[in-house]
Amino acid sequence: MVESIRFTGLASGLDTQSIVDSLMKVQRQPLDRLKQQQQVIEWQRDDYREMNKLLKSFDTYLFDNIYKQSKMLKKTVTTSNSELVSAVANAEAGNVSYKIENVKLATAARIQSTGSISTGGKLDPTKSLWSQKDKLSGLTWKKEDVSNSFTVPEGGGTDFQLTRGAISDINAQTGTSEQFITVTKADGSTENYKIVAKAATESDKPTGKEVYIDDNTGKMVFGESLAEGDTFSVEFKANYLDFNIETYNEDGSTNTRESSFKFSGTTSLNSVFNEINKSNVGINIFYDSGTDKVVTQRKATGELVKDGKSINFVGESASFFTGALKLDSSNEDNSSHGTDASFTINGLQTTRKSNTFTMNDVTFTLKKDSAGSTESSTISVKNDTDEIVKTIKEFVDKYNEMIGKINGELKEERYRTFTPLTDEQKAAMKEKEVEQWEEKARSGMLRRDTLLSSGLSKMRMDLYAEVVSNADTRTDKKYNQLSEIGIKTSKDYLDGGKLEIDEDKLREAIEDNPEAIYQLFMADGTASLNPNDKNTTPVLGIARRLRSSIAETMGKIEEKAGNTYKTEHNYSMGKDILRIKDNITRLEDRLKMVEQRYWNQYTAMEKAMQQLNSQSSQLLAQLGMGQK
Known part of the structure; x- marks a missing residue:
């Protein structure tokens, strides 16, 4: 709504607008204080949420790194002859050496056309089969x-x-x-x-x-x-083709499509093969225009045979394969059932269906034949101490970074004389001055905050408390506290409880018992704290305890400051903001009434003075004083 235009001081000569503005400036001081209170609460709420983001980031880091055996129990594998065999060890692999020799690679079953498949001109695999039916002999259409x-x-x-x-x-x-x-x-x-x-x-x-x-x-x-x-x-x-394909697994089970392959005669050879290759029957099939032959091969290696067949074509249109494409599995020159891989490992002769296999949590990949030669490869598995040290050092750095930022908020100076600026104050200041003022005004919103300080205290207890050692927790009494693996609190009190690492001591502990170091962080068991008490107490590793404390602290902060998904009705600071907003609305309504009252009073004065001036003019005119 556009305010009405007022012409003031016509009778009195007073600048009524300035007078009313000055009066209202005093009246608006309580309103300004309410808005400043709202701004302070909103700043404090936003700072709480930033702390929750910081805590969540550290919590995610713990889950993605410390929780994973692949990070904390990382193994390294060395291979003396990577051209013959390669290997990868998972976290639970033992520190063992393997010698592999006499390698014969596994092969996949395959069938190829016994001769050219085209008659009366070469087949075009991109055109429909029906349009080229005269070029495919021995094909039965449905x-x-x-x-x-x-x-x-x-x-x-x-x-x-x-x-x-x-x-x-x-x-x-x-x-x-x-x-x-x-x-x-x-x-x-x-x-x-x-x-x-x-x-x-x-x-x-x-x-x-x-x-x-x-x-x-x-x-x-x-x-x-x-x-x-x-x-x-x-x-x-x-006219269409209707068939199915059977292949076989190591356990004798059959791979076949749930419903038969069905192709209209308008389908091209390439489209038929693409559909077969995408299916679960486990073969690759293609047409070579150079030789005018088709080759089909099992995706899986090894001797996978049932009733003397590795790949079986069934259905009323099976002649598509056996006749038109000339895929005759009985022709030894054009087919193979596939063979198992064979090799000697640490003196034991054995076989596998695939060239890639897992033994004792180590995955080996055979790469070439060496049967009949002296060629061999020695694979050694050991702890990757460097990577484990790197992970724990990163954990310490992330923890120190987190508590450094939280301590910074707790110790940040609070400048109470620097209150949030009103719109009028901002208008009277330069942009740089506003920025510098608000930097001071926003400082110390969480100074000595009890939620954050109690959260930090609990996390410090999580770090320093002993992790009880027993068969359930799988920890080692030698390494059931951080100090025993070379991680201690900084002696400088200004560091606010940051951690320091004795890398040599940490490395020595990892090389001695990496599983115990992992369980120091990840134990999840129970223990009886009193030998005479049969009741047990949950025992958690350091990382699990930290995540529990972080979740508790974040929950309390959300109850107070909410998050981006919560409305102001759902957290305590939001309710304070709503109350202040309600007070602001009511006060603004009252101020409008007060301002209107001032204007009414000055307008009445102007009218009275106008009447007085008019009466004076009339009196002077009657007395003849208004004539020259």
Whole structure:
């Protein structure tokens, strides 16, 4: 709403606007204090949320790093001959050496065409199979009865599309050896259109009472335009392939598609093979145009055979493989059942179905044949002390960074004389001055905050408390406190409880018992703290205790300061903000009334003075004092 324009001081000569503004400035001081209170609470709320982000970041770091055996129990593997075999060890692998020799790699079952598959010109794998049916001999098609009915649309037309391609055996009305399509006109009369071609070229365009049907695509073209409302129907056979493929697993189970592969004759050879390769039957199949042959091979290696077959083609259209593609598994020159890998490891001759296998938590990958030679490879597994030290040092750095920022908030100076600026104060200051003022005003919002200080105290207790050693917690009495692995609190009290590392002592402990170091952080068991008491108490490692304390502290902060997903009604500081906002609204309404009252008073004064001036002028005029 636009305020009304006021012309003031016309009778009195007073600057009424300035007078009212000055009076209202005093009246607005309580309103300014309320807005400043709201701003302080909002700043403090935002600082609490930043602390929660900091705590959450450290919590995530613990979960993604300290919790993972792959970080805290990392193994390193060295291989004397990586061209023969490579290896990777997981965190639970023992510190063992392996010697591998006499390697014979596993192979995959495969079948290739016994000869060229094309007849009368080479097959194009990108074109439909039906359009090239004469180039694939020995193929049995399945047929499906289809009936299409048409009503000529508005405006008439010559071109129509059957719902299927790869068609044959058109069941059209015949009176002679010729075939016709009968079109029923709107008046009930009929006209016959002779089918003139099924494989058109540019010269095959129909004329007059003729109709052309492309048996590959199902496109129909009449020699003349049919009238709107004319009807006709076509019955035909749609040709397709229907088959399945069986492969076998080590346990004798069968891999096969839940439903048979079904392909319309309009599908290309490449599309058929792509669908097979994506399926769960576990083979790769492709066509080589250079040799005009097809090769199919198991994705899995090893001798995986059932009833003498590695790959079995079944179904009514299995002739697609055995006949047209000439994939004859009985021909030894063009097929292989696949072979197992064989090798000697630490003197033991053994076999595997795959060239990659896991033994004692170490994954080996055989790379080349060495059978009959003296070539071998020695694989050594040991603790990756450097990486474990790096992870723990990173943990200490992250912890120190976190408590450094929290202590900074707790110790930050609070400048109480620097209150939040009002809009009028900001307007009267330069931008840089406003920035410097608000930096002071925002300082110390969490100074000596009890939520944060108690959270820090609890985390310090989590770090320093002993982790009880027993069979359940799997810790070592030698390493059940941080100080015993070389991690202690800084002696400088100004550091606020930051940690320091004796790297040599830490490295020595890791090399001695890495599992115990991991459990120092990750133990999750129970213990009886009193030998005479049968009751047990939960025992958690340092990282688990820290995450529990962080979750507790974050929960308390959220109860007070909320988060970005909570409305102001759902946390205590938000309720304070709502209360202040309500007080501001009510005070602003009252101030409007006060300002209006001032204006009413000054307006009344102006009217009175105007009347006085008018009466004076009249009196002077009557006395003749107004005449020269």
